[in-house]
Amino acid sequence: MIREQIEAKLREAFEPAYLEVTDESYRHNVPAGSESHFKVVLVSDRFVGERFLTRHRAIYGVLAQELEDGVHALALHTYTLKEWEALQDTVPASPPCRGAGTLA
Template sequence: MIREQIEAKLVATFEPAYLEVTDESHRHNVPVGSESHFKVVLVSDKFVGERFLARHRAIYSALSVELEGSVHALALHTYTQKEWEGLQDTVLASPACRGAGTLA
């Protein structure tokens, strides 16, 4: 449910050429069923001329309600269409959680 909210807000705000929102909560030390850790790959020409910090701030602003609630972490991968094409559609994997495992 949270993932779908995130997707809807990012689509409405950034009109992405590509969007992938992955719930990575299961990779972290959180209760089973938590929706708290997400990886976002967002390709939008609204990022043209913007530095990564400005891109991330724009996403944090769009998702302020979720970040005030249950969302604890976002791994953000933000690109313009030209940058994305240069990467040949590859994205770095999210780092492992320092407290790996889940709570029962």
């Protein structure tokens, strides 16, 4: 499964204090069983001093093959441990897909 591949690669690359990879494909206008839209919450002190753009680029680099092979979207929530603690372990909910429910 693609979710497990993503999780394994991110664990190896970032040694996260917390990692959650959620398949949100069902919320989008894709065929049943698609694994194309994911939400990633990644907490790692490797992000200390890094801007969000740099963090996201690092993740895109690690997941380049998955993105080339059909992962269409990644909702990335990247934090240092200090930032995560300040959020009290909460993450914004993903917005609804504009085209959800229109696929017959």
